[in-house]
Amino acid sequence: MKNAFTVDVEDYFQVEGFADAIDRSAWESFSTRVGSSTSILLEMLAKHKVRATFFVLGWVARKHPEIVRRIVADGHEIASHGMSHRLIYTQAPAEFRRETRDAKALLEDLAQKPVVGYRAATYSITRRSLWALDILCEEGFQYDSSIFPMRHDRYGIPDAEAKPHVLTTPSGSRLVEFPISVLRYWGAKIPVAGGGYFRLFPYGVTRWALRKLNAQQQEFVFYVHPWEVDPGQPRVEKARATSRFRHYLNLDRCAGRLGRLLGDFEFDTMYSVLARRNLLAPL
Ligand SMILES: [Zn+2]
Secondary structure (H helix, E strand, O other): OEEEEEEEEOOHHHOHHHOOOOOHHHHHHOOOOHHHHHHHHHHHHHHOOOOOEEEEOHHHHHHOHHHHHHHHHOOOEEEEOOOOOOOHHHOOHHHHHHHHHHHHHHHHHHHOOOOOEEOOHHHOOOHHHOHHHHHHHHOOOOEEOOOOOOOOOOOOOOOOOOOOEEEEOOOOOEEEEOOOOEEEEOOEEEEOOEHHHHHHOOHHHHHHHHHHHHHOOOOOEEEEOHHHHOOOOOOOOOOOHHHHHHHHOOHHHHHHHHHHHHHHOEEEOHHHHHHHOOOOOOO
């Protein structure tokens, strides 16, 4: 069973956990590391002959168009991670529409292909921002992967459908949703999809949980950020302790675990996985 391997392409200083310590206006003053860390991921994917979906932040694409071109040249899918990494539920709909449209146009120009997939910064499509799904439909997106079906301080719709499905937006349109994967186990929900959870749990636990999902005929989505394979990144000491814990936990183990994951499971782009489920048109 093919699962979706996804990468959210952003730099270490752009994560929501550091937003209190690093203002957006200061981003330009940081020396970027996203190019070299994305290369590490591209090399791993090439070695395992895996095609993935890269949700690229518009800010990164504008500053480093060569990263987008390289991802495309390697045969991967380009999708959108928005422009500015603002939480959707803190944006006005008009502002969200403008930057979503700008990022899509920019990415399509660089990729020379339609960009039809979207992932919100910090999975910030929640009950408060479901209106964003209508805007995604209107702006030409075919699928979204922003809903985390569990409770968390920054994101999550705890009772949301956990499998890939067609959802109905508030105004009645249809949009394909690939929710972030969780395993239901003895009444609990275990987040097994990647990121900080992948670095937190021992790899054996992750493999057990992902195998269980596949055994239930459920494809999972795995996500990782380039900065998670860059243990040498500068430390943001001003950030809150919880944010630093989440960000720096086991960074040095991530690349090794990824190598095992790529060997143990089968992956493809998110579009291909959804098309195989007949939720999207065949490529
Ligand atoms: Zn992000």
